[in-house]
Amino acid sequence: MTLSNRSPSDRPPRVLALGAAACGLAMIAGVPLGGAAATSVGCLSLLVFGLPHGTLDLELIKARSRGPWTGLAGLLVLYLGCAALILALWQVAPVLALGAFIVTATVHFSEDWDGTGARFLELGVALGLLCAPTLIHRDAMARIFVGLTGQAQGSMIADLMFLVMPVALVVALVAVAALWSSGRRSRAIAATLSLASMVLLPPIVGFALYFCLFHSPRHFRESLSALHWLGFARWGWVVVPLTGAAGLIALSLFGMEIRPALPERIMAASFMTLSILTVPHMLVPLLVEALARRGTPVATRDAAIALGQHPRAALAD
Ligand SMILES: CC1=C(/C=C/C(C)=C/C=C/C(C)=C/C=O)C(C)(C)CCC1
Numbered sequence: 001m002t003l004s005n006r007s008p009s010d011r012p013p014r015v016l017a018l019g020a021a022a023c024g025l026a027m028i029a030g031v032p033l034g035g036a037a038a039t040s041v042g043c044l045s046l047l048v049f050g051l052p053h054g055t056l057d058l059e060l061i062k063a064r065s066r067g068p069w070t071g072l073a074g075l076l077v078l079y080l081g082c083a084a085l086i087l088a089l090w091q092v093a094p095v096l097a098l099g100a101f102i103v104t105a106t107v108h109f110s111e112d113w114d115g116t117g118a119r120f121l122e123l124g125v126a127l128g129l130l131c132a133p134t135l136i137h138r139d140a141m142a143r144i145f146v147g148l149t150g151q152a153q154g155s156m157i158a159d160l161m162f163l164v165m166p167v168a169l170v171v172a173l174v175a176v177a178a179l180w181s182s183g184r185r186s187r188a189i190a191a192t193l194s195l196a197s198m199v200l201l202p203p204i205v206g207f208a209l210y211f212c213l214f215h216s217p218r219h220f221r222e223s224l225s226a227l228h229w230l231g232f233a234r235w236g237w238v239v240v241p242l243t244g245a246a247g248l249i250a251l252s253l254f255g256m257e258i259r260p261a262l263p264e265r266i267m268a269a270s271f272m273t274l275s276i277l278t279v280p281h282m283l284v285p286l287l288v289e290a291l292a293r294r295g296t297p298v299a300t301r302d303a304a305i306a307l308g309q310h311p312r313a314a315l316a317d
Pocket residue numbers: 054101102104105108109130131133144203204207271274278281
């Protein structure tokens with residue numbers, strides 16, 4: 001691997017490998033990873049270990065703040081306005097909200113795989129990851145989606161993902177080969193481990209591994225290095241209270257839930273919280289990029305992208 005095409009956030013995915021190995025062994029030993037306890041632990045991990053990576057969004061924008069919408073108050077209005085719209089969609093048309101969640105997540109997770117050389121390959125890995133569980137856990141996916149939406153038609157989303165899955169997985173494998181041959185070997189290994197976890201493990205646990213042990217730490221490191229924030233003392237005062245605020249959102253959704261079974265309530269509250277915070281979280285890199293384009297010499301931005309870094313890494317300069 002040449003140093004020139006290796007992003008600083010591209011480390012060997014040791015934690016992901018350890019997590020995948022531990023879950024694989026647990027499954028072989030007969031631990032019911034698709035059961036109520038594992039599902040609840042997986043969902044709570046999404047909130048505790050996964051969600052905090054989005055809490056630095058506001059700071060990233062503020063670092064480039066200009067104009068009325070980039071002050072803290074303006075940003076909060078934008079953030080909460082978006083979140084309220086998505087929450088309303090979940091109440092009025094849950095199946096549509098779930099479909100929109102999968103589509104936006106595909107675009108968001110595709111950012112983890114830049115460096116394949118083609119946008120559709122990056123989207124293919126993201127879509128492949130999300131659709132992969134339908135290969136051998138199609139019924140479980142349908143049950144999860146019916147539980148999440150509270151409607152029998154929720155299973156249609158699982159059917160659609162099952163139809164898309166073969167093509168998405170083939171494109172994802174081509175993307176892995178492209179990452180490997182361009183020297184981004186750690187990322188190729190991370191993609192392979194994530195895809196394997198999503199295919200073989202029960203859906204929630206497989207997703208928790210990818211989300212908590214790859215996506216979130218990678219974005220968290222990138223955001224911290226863009227902000228030049230070192231040490232817990234520097235970032236803790238932002239990340240801890242905002243994660244607490246997201247926890248309160250999850251708790252109120254949990255309180256609003258009418259589903260009788262506890263694991264289903266935990267699952268619905270966790271994924272809905274992720275969903276309503278995802279849209280503003282997704283808009284942030286775009287906003288940051290637009291702001292950076294105004295304030296950062298184009299060459300710096302392009303250099304960051306050429307190095308395989310996320311455009312937000314350009315903020316570091
Ligand atoms: C509901 C659900 C799924 C989809 C999860 C999604 C779409 C999560 C998106 C999270 C985002 C975008 C976080 C941003 O940082 C899976 C894994 C297919 C299967 C299990 C149930």
